[in-house]
Amino acid sequence: MHLDEQQIIQKIRDGDATAFREVVEKHKRDIYYLALDFTGNHHDAEDLAQDVFVQVFRSIQSFRGESSLRVWLHRITVNLFINKRRKKALSAMELKEDFSHEYSENTSFDGGRIHGNPEQTTESGFALTHINSALQSLSERERSVFVLRHYKDMQLKDIAATLHIAEGTVKGLLFRAIRKLQKELAFYRQDLGLEASE
Secondary structure (H helix, E strand, C coil): CCHHHHHHHHHHHHHCCCHHHHHHHHHHHHHHHHHHHCCCCCHHHEEEEEEHHHHHHHHHHCCCCCCHHHHHHHHHHHHHHHHHHHHHHHHCCCCCCCCCCCCCCEEECCCCCECCCCHHHHHHHHHHHHHHHHHCCCHHHHHHHHHHHHCCCCCHHHHHHHHHHHHHHHHHHHHHHHHHHHHHHHHHHHHCCCCCCC
């Protein structure tokens, strides 16, 4: 961890609200988009991202600095996402969501992001719905690994460090996730480039 990160963390531990706001401002966009990749919609992504920074504030005293602040934030995001999904499952709530109404008419799907594009509205909306539905069918750990690898472009060793699991476990989870998505999205496979490789 860089010296400036250590200094900022120490300031937060000492009760410096400005230092905490600096961390939030620096990382909020990255954490929001990671949360969006997990949840599939803006409202849940905002809630998850907010919960992440609340958790950071509460847990900063126990942060040992063995990884970068960014890796720690990603780990918190993944853990909170998994915990939220488990709570929903335990409450017998419907896990799959209807994504078709979440975005305006002039939107399209592109690598996990939503962009305006009136000419591709129907086809892109259809693809977005199916892709998000397929991602929802993965287990929490499979989805976490897939999102970190293919949406965040993280290396396998970094994913392993973020999730506190062995690199071999990451490979296994990624392989299973891709196989499931290939089955769910067989007719999109060529366009999405879903290949079972690193």
